[in-house]
Amino acid sequence: MILLCWSLLSLCLSTSAEFTTVRQKSGENVTLECSFTKCQRSNNKTTDMYLYHNLEEKKEVLYYYTDHESEKITPRKGYSGRVGKKGSLENNTVTIRNLTVDDSGLYTCVYDEVTCNVYILVVSDLLHEESPERENNLGLLLIIFAICSISIIAIMFFILLIVPRVKQWISRRKARNDPQGSNDYVYEVMTKNGLRPVAAPEQLSPSRNGYD
Template sequence: MKLLHWFSLSLCVCVNAENNVVWRESGENVTLRCSSAGCSSSIEGYDGMYLYHDHKERRQVLYYHLNEGGTDQITLTPSFKDRTQAGGSLKNLTATISKLTVKDSGFYSCVFLKFKGRDVQCSVYTLFVRGAAQCSNSTEALCALCDEKSPSLVLIIVAACTIGTLLTIIFILLVVPRVRRWTSSRRSMAGVLHQVSNDNVYEVMTKNAAETALVGPHDCA
C-alpha cells in the first residue's frame, strides 16, 4: 500500500513540470517564492495572491492584498503567523516558514486572483519534511514518505519517471510500426479486392458482348 502511494505521488511530480520538489529535516526552514515567472499566463490586472498548503485539506498560509490606503499588505493565518516571515511584491513574493514539522509536508501553491472571481495557479512546490511522527491510518502514507527509515523517495521518483519513459519508447518502437503495417496491409488487401472485382465485371461484360455478336439479328428473328 505504501509503495502505491509513493508511485502515485511520484507520478504527480513527474507529470507536473512546474512542480518544485523540496526536502527538509524537522526543525529546519524553507523559503517559497511566489513569482509571476512561474505562471502559465500573465497576471496583469490581478489584485491579490494566496499561498495555500494542501495536505489532508487545503489551508491558507498567507494572503497578499492591498489595504484601504492602496499599500501592500500580507496577512498570515494564525497557524503560520508565529513562524513565517513574508515580504515582497505581488509579482515576486517570498515566504520563509521556520521550525518545520512532518505536518508541514504537502503541496504549496501560489494562486493569483482578481476580485471578480478569476484566478491562476503558479509556483507549485512539493515539500517533504523528514522526521518521526504519530500516524493514523489516513496519514500513514504521508508520514511514511517523511520517515527517515523509509526508502528514499528520490529513487522511487527517478524509477517511476524512467519506467514511464521506457514504456513510451517501447510503445513507439514496437506497437506503432505494427499498427502501421496492419493499416498498410488492410489498404493493400482492399486494393486487391477492388482490382479483382473490376476484372470480374470486365470479364462478364466482355463475355456478354461476345455472345450477342454470335447470335446476330437473323438468329433473333
Template structure:
C-alpha cells in the same frame, strides 16, 4: 525505527503521486527551523497568490492590489514575504511536524463579471519534511522500497495483462 520507515514509505509513495510530478525539491528540516519557497508566474494582471500545503490547507493569501499578506490560522507571526507578487519569496519560520507537506503556489486572476477566478496557475511544489532528530531515509532503505514496489507492480501487470492472454491462447489449442 518504525516511524522512520513509515516516513520513508510516505516519501516514496508521494514521489510517484501526481502532485510530485512537478516537484522542485525535497527539504529535510528540523523543528524550529525555517524554509523559504520561491513562487513565480508568467500570468499577467493576476489578483493574488495562494500558498497551499497538502491538497487544500491554505497557508496564506497575498493580495496584489494593496500588497496585503493574509496568513491563515497557525501561520500568523511565522510568515514573511519579499518581492513583487509575480516573483514572491516566502519564508515560514518556527516549523513544527504538522508543517510537513507539499507546498505549492497558485496564482489567480479574478473575473469581476462572473465573480470567479478565470485563471489559476502554479508551477512546481516543494516537499518539506519536518522532523525532530531523525535523519532522512537511508538510501539503502529507499532502494529496498523501490525494488519491492516495482516487483509488486510487475506482478500486478503480469496478472492483469499477460495471464488472461496466455489462458486465451491455451483455450484455442
C-alpha cells in the same frame, strides 16, 4: 491521505512545475520561492497568489493580493506570526518560521489557479521520533512523485515512438485488404521515392474492317 494522493496525481498531469525537496529540522525556518514570471503556463498579469499546504488535508498557508496600488497579505490560522514574505507578487519568497513536524508535506504556489512552484518539505524532530504513520505518509508521497515522473516519461515515449508505428501498420494492413487502396499506396510510395509507375500498354482496338 487519499486527498494527498489525488493532489499529487493531478499535479503530475496538469502542471509543468518542478518539484523541489527540502529537509529541515524542527525549530528552524524554511524559505520557499514563489515565481509567477518563471511559470511556463503563466499569463502576462496576475492579481493574487495562494500558498497551500497538503499532507493529510489541504489548507491555506498564505493569501497574497495586490491591485498594483495596494497589497494585502493574509496568513491563515496556524501560520499567523510565523509567516513572512519578501519581494513582489510576481516574484517573492515566503518564510515559515519555527517549523514543527506537522509542517511537513506538499507546498504549492498557485497564481490565478495555475500551479507554478511545488515543494516537498520534510521536517525532522531530533527530540522525538516521528510517528510511523507520518513516516509512511512522507515515504508514500515520494513514491507517488517518482511514479508520476516515470509515468510521464513513459507516456511521452509512447506518443513519440509507438503511435506513429501503429498508424503506419494500420495503413499498410488497410492497403492490403483494399486492392484499389493498395495500388494507391504503392503509387504514393513510388512518387515519394521519385519514381513513376510504368504505364500499362494501350489495347489496340480492332479496325473498322475487322483487320489489325
